[in-house]
Amino acid sequence: MSPFNLHPDRLFPADPGTRAIARALYEQVANLPIISPHGHTDPAWFADDQPWSNPTELLLAPDHYLFRMLYSQGIDLDALGVPRRGGVQPDTDPRAAWRLFASHWKLFRGTPSSMWLSHVLSSVFGIMIALDETSADHVFDLIGDALATPAFRPRALFERFNIELLATTEGAADDLAHHKAIRASGWKGNVVTTYRPDSVIDPEHDSFARDIERFAALTGENVESWQGYLCAHRRRRADFRAMGATATDHGFATAQTANLSLRACEALFAKVMGGRADAEEAELFRAQMLTEMARMSLVDGMTMQIHPGATRNHNARLFASHGRDKGADIPRRTDYVEALRPMLDLVGNERDLKIILFTLDETSYTRELAPLAGHYPCLKLGPAWWFHDSPEGMRRFREMTTETAGFYNGVGFNDDTRAFLSIPARHDVARRIDCGFLARLVAEQRIADWEAAELAEELTVGLVRKAYGLEAPVREAQAA
Incomplete structure (x- = not known):
């Protein structure tokens, strides 16, 4: 078994002088609290606070970054313990799945997954040996022994990680039972939800009919009428806000918006609910609903997140066997300038509205997104996302957007x-990446060292609090 250590200067610039500046900036922000305003962790973990049973269940089976790479090399998802459609667990020995994963660890060299999991093994579990086929069983046992202790239960890790806020994401048809249980438990961990209504907005979603029924039952509204349907969204948004939500999230294939007349909306909605909408009309309905969601955010203050640009479930056979979110979503070209114009004509100049734009199409950073966010008061740029949540992706994001949109x-x-x-x-x-980028600006005499220090803290906690309507803890606000 080979020894392993995370280098303290990892990801900092290679030039010694610039690296020293980056290291000093990083020391100022390394221990600031984690604010995680958008994610997809399971709220049941924090509601029930039950121990995870083994490293395969915790680290491998839920992580599509890991198993998509293995699948690309011909490894079956069942052999990795990845649940099938409907949450059905394959008859797979977790230890055997972990051995298979470890024996292919070299596939992840140079990827973000390698950095993330190496950080987890060393910093969370204190494991200082490299993962491979010779260490697989030993690492599996070390993690399993740790998970059996109270210190590694979900709530204890939440507190150990210094998480100020963690947002999960639930659909409009979710009853939020886990979030209610978290609040009823008296635990002080700040776990909130996010409103993701895609399955009751997208007529082409495979759960649309089922979730519309649940949507109606949860709200008591007549969702067969256009006005009743909109009222149902307002009720659900209020339910989510009661569980701490400050944001909505929308993940359609395009960023298309529309601003139809009332009569056109009613006619289109009737087609959708009658199952008569074709693909073009389904797209138009999604486009109109993005505008309706923006209108509602202007009223209730929820930050709106738009995550377009993924062709979902590209692998039809895998979708049939294992369902959504199994690593088969593929980026596509995305237009923002014309797609967003109908919505921006209506609400683009509203200073109190916050719409965060994400992209999987990096060609749109300099051409569309940075100029749009650098002009419209309501628009903000989301960070490098998904396939670009990586050191090089983050650097490209900063280099391609900062000169036009700035940091703020x-x-x-x-x-x-x-x-x-x-x-x-x-x-x-x-x-680390942000501190390296700021260090380069200081080294090139483009900003002062004190400006870089201020920006480092803003990029870590300040801007995210502002964007998602969060307040700093009292102790921190008093210190400031």
């Missing part, structure tokens, strides 16, 4: 992860 039209960092234990690792990478 951004929203800091969010990890957008299902893998709870990777959250500190992901935030650490972001802090």
Whole structure:
């Protein structure tokens, strides 16, 4: 078994002078609290606070960054313990799945997944040996022994990670039972929800009919009428706000918006609910609903997140067997300038509205997104996302957007992860990359050292609090 250590200067610039500046900046923000305003961790973990049973269940099976790489090399998801459609668990020995994973660890060389998991193994579990086929069983046992202790239960790790806020994401048809249980338990951990209504907005969603029925039952509204349907969204948004939500999230394939007349909305809605909408009309309905969501955010103050640009479930056979979110979502070209115009004509100049734009199409950073966010008061740039949540992706984001939009039209960092234990690792990478970028600006005499120090803290905690309507803890506000 080979020894392993994380280098303290990892990801900092290679030039010694610039690296020293980056190191000094990083020391100022390394221990600031983690604010995770958008992600997909399971709220049941924090509601029930039950121990995880083994490292495969915790680290491998939920993490599509890991198993998509293995799948690309011909490894079956069942062999990795990844649940099938409907949450059905395959008959797979967790230890055997972990051995298979460890024997292919070299596939992750140079990827963010390698950094994240290495950080988890060393910083969370104190494991200082490299993962491979010779260490697989030993690492599996070390993690399993740790998970059996109270210190490694979800709530204890939440507190150990110094998480100020963690947002999960639930659909409009979710009853929020886990979030209610968290609040009823008296635990002080700040776990909130996010309103993701895609399954009751997208007529082409495979759960649309089922979730519309649940949507109606939860709200008591007549969702067969256009006005009743909109009222149902307002009720659900209020339910989510009661569980701490400060944001909504929308993940359609495009960023298309529309601003139809009332009569056109009613006619289109009737087609959608009658199952008669074709693909073009389904797209138009999604576009109109993005505008309706912006209108509602202007009233209730919820920050609106738009995550377009993914062709979901590209692998039809895998979707049939394992369902959504199994690593088969593929980026696509995305238009923002014309797609957003109908919504921006209506609300673009509203100073109290916050709409955060994300992209998987990096060609849009300099051409569209940075100029849009650098002009419209309501728009902010979301951080490098998904396939670009990586050191080079983060550097490209800063280089392609800062000169046009500045830093203050951004929203800091969010990890957008299902893998709870990777959250500190992901935030650490972001802090290191930002400090390296700021250090270069200082070294080139483009900003002063005190400005870089101020920006480092803003990029870590300040901008995210502002963007998502969060307040600093009382102790921190008093110190300031």
